[in-house]
Amino acid sequence: MTSANILILGIGNLLLADEGLGIHVVQELQKIPQRSNVEILDGGTGGFELISHFEGKKKVIIIDSFKADLPAGTIVQSAVERLNFEKENPISAHQNGLKELLYHSRKIVPCPQILFYGIVAKEYLDFSTNLTPEVQASIPALISMIMKEIGES
Numbered sequence: 683m684t685s686a687n688i689l690i691l692g693i694g695n696l697l698l699a700d701e702g703l704g705i706h707v708v709q710e711l712q713k714i715p716q717r718s719n720v721e722i723l724d725g726g727t728g729g730f731e732l733i734s735h736f737e738g739k740k741k742v743i744i745i746d747s748f749k750a751d752l753p754a755g756t757i758v759q760s761a762v763e764r765l766n767f768e769k770e771n772p773i774s775a776h777q778n779g780l781k782e783l784l785y786h787s788r789k790i791v792p793c794p795q796i797l798f799y800g801i802v803a804k805e806y807l808d809f810s811t812n813l814t815p816e817v818q819a820s821i822p823a824l825i826s827m828i829m830k831e832i833g834e835s
Contacts, residue, residue, distance in 0.1 A: 685718065690722045697811060698810070703800065704747065736794055748803065755802065
């Protein structure tokens with residue numbers, strides 16, 4: 683049990699190029715000294731089983747790759763309530779697990795504020811542990827946004 687009231691949760695599959703974004707970002711965040719109220723978690727391709735990490739949190743920041751009609755490398759930030767998970771195209775290759783996680787998170791009382799940070803992916807289908815250059819180039823700006831978010835909490 684941790685006293686952290688902010689959770690930064692990176693999700694993704696490191697074997698599928700840009701799909702591993704969330705994991706790459708939390709690995710970078712773990713190199714930066716954090717306040718004691720911040721927990722950083724590599725959630726891998728987990729789904730609703732990650733819900734236990736939400737309990738007792740004031741804010742949860744989910745980091746994942748994003749599929750959208752935007753240029754690869756575009757940073758996306760949103761309150762989760764504004765994301766449309768009903769569209770035909772998933773936002774990531776593990777959307778169903780993410781949808782279940784968000785559904786079950788509403789049952790936590792009090793429910794934490796949940797924010798989504800991501801980068802529009804270029805490649806989901808190639809087996810690679812490397813991010814594409816477009817996505818890799820956007821990580822420093824994404825980390826800066828996340829650090830600002832947790833600094834204001």
